[in-house]
Amino acid sequence: MQTEVAIIGGGLAGLYAGKLLHSRGISFTLIEARERLGGRILTRDEEGTPTDDGFDLGPSWFWPEIQPRLAALVHELGLATFSQHNEGEVIFERMSRETPWRYRATQQEPQSLRIAGGTGMLIRALEKQIPGDSILVGTRVRQMILAANEVSLSISKVDGTAHTLTAKQVIAAVPPRLLAKLAFSPGMDSVTEQRWKETATWMAPHAKFFAIYERAFWRDAGLSGTAQSLVGPLGEIHDATTASGKAALFGFPSVGADARAAMGESAFAKSCLEQFARLYGPEARHPRATLFKDWAADSLTATSDDRNGGTHPKPFAAPWVNGDWQHFLSLGGSETSGTEPGYMAGAVSAAERAVDEVIQRLQLTDRTPNK
Numbered sequence: 457m458q459t460e461v462a463i464i465g466g467g468l469a470g471l472y473a474g475k476l477l478h479s480r481g482i483s484f485t486l487i488e489a490r491e492r493l494g495g496r497i498l499t500r501d502e503e504g505t506p507t508d509d510g511f512d513l514g515p516s517w518f519w520p521e522i523q524p525r526l527a528a529l530v531h532e533l534g535l536a537t538f539s540q541h542n543e544g545e546v547i548f549e550r551m552s553r554e555t556p557w558r559y560r561a562t563q564q565e566p567q568s569l570r571i572a573g574g575t576g577m578l579i580r581a582l583e584k585q586i587p588g589d590s591i592l593v594g595t596r597v598r599q600m601i602l603a604a605n606e607v608s609l610s611i612s613k614v615d616g617t618a619h620t621l622t623a624k625q626v627i628a629a630v631p632p633r634l635l636a637k638l639a640f641s642p643g644m645d646s647v648t649e650q651r652w653k654e655t656a657t658w659m660a661p662h663a664k665f666f667a668i669y670e671r672a673f674w675r676d677a678g679l680s681g682t683a684q685s686l687v688g689p690l691g692e693i694h695d696a697t698t699a700s701g702k703a704a705l706f707g708f709p710s711v712g713a714d715a716r717a718a719m720g721e722s723a724f725a726k727s728c729l730e731q732f733a734r735l736y737g738p739e740a741r742h743p744r745a746t747l748f749k750d751w752a753a754d755s756l757t758a759t760s761d762d763r764n765g766g767t768h769p770k771p772f773a774a775p776w777v778n779g780d781w782q783h784f785l786s787l788g789g790s791e792t793s794g795t796e797p798g799y800m801a802g803a804v805s806a807a808e809r810a811v812d813e814v815i816q817r818l819q820l821t822d823r824t825p826n827k
Contacts, residue, residue: 465495466486466487469810473810496751509700514749535581537570545560549735570699607625648778664708666747668702668746681694689710721750771795786809794809
């Protein structure tokens with residue numbers, strides 16, 4: 457198999473890179489290890505199945521005032537948005553033996569928005585912008601070999617069959633820590649490899665727990681749904697009610713990945729519901745359904761280095777690739793963005809930069825005689 461550009465990763469960055477390349481008439485093959493597209497963007501209904509109207513188990517918010525490029529993409533794709541619910545009092549839980557505090561929060565600035573139907577709608581809309589035969593899901597890249605003026609990618613399908621894909625350029629739209637697990641020939645220089653391994657993967661240490669209810673009863677009690685807790689097991693809680701009115705609360709655990717695994721999902725969910733009951737009343741103890749996604753347990757998101765948490769990825773001015781590979785490989789994952797790395801907005805800006813780099817190299821190659 458041959459292509460002009462190979463894109464590794466079918467999340468927001470990879471799909472947006474594909475859209476940009478397709479608009480320029482450049483052929484590409486997008487390779488995604490999962491059986492689905494979206495990466496850390498994952499929208500599910502209360503039964504855990506894909507939907508056009510569900511709950512975001514990965515990123516959910518964006519801020520159009522400070523993320524104009526992402527906002528422009530959402531508008532370009534014709535996606536409806538709505539504001540995160542913040543009306544009402546906020547709860548602060550300081551100690552287990554102390555009644556939680558309620559206080560009136562100030563107006564959030566800038567206002568956070570959500571995509572109607574869930575952020576999965578962003579993935580579906582982008583998928584429609586690129587040729588279906590350019591996408592390979594359930595396919596892993598095992599090795600990349602640089603030879604002459606092209607890159608050979610050794611790939612394998614879920615059924616065990618192996619293939620070789622040859623490309624003039626490669627965009628790696630995955631977290632650097634995951635990329636560091638691939639085999640390169642010639643090998644990546646130690647400075648580059650170390651930088652990749654030290655770059656934290658956003659969401660990788662974290663999890664999200666949802667409780668779905670018949671109605672948003674906390675709103676009737678004058679509560680916004682927002683809570684902060686020093687008791688746990690959830691440290692930060694928000695209203696997750698959908699644009700269509702499906703009522704839900706969700707929280708980020710303050711309990712680490714190893715502790716979550718030791719508790720087990722059932723015990724952890726029970727503990728979360730007990731916390732909701734403390735904060736929002738006994739009705740919160742009886743949801744119609746719960747959802748839980750532990751990104752630290754997802755091998756296509758997290759590595760062992762991610763389990764103990766870490767800081768948010770920071771902008772990195774130096775090149776992400778050095779040596780011979782810098783002429784053939786661009787990093788386009790969100791963590792490599794020069795602005796807002798780790799966020800959805802970072803995925804958009806990183807993809808744009810990677811595509812610009814690839815196009816410049818392809819144009820240079822086309823101008824080179826006797827290539």
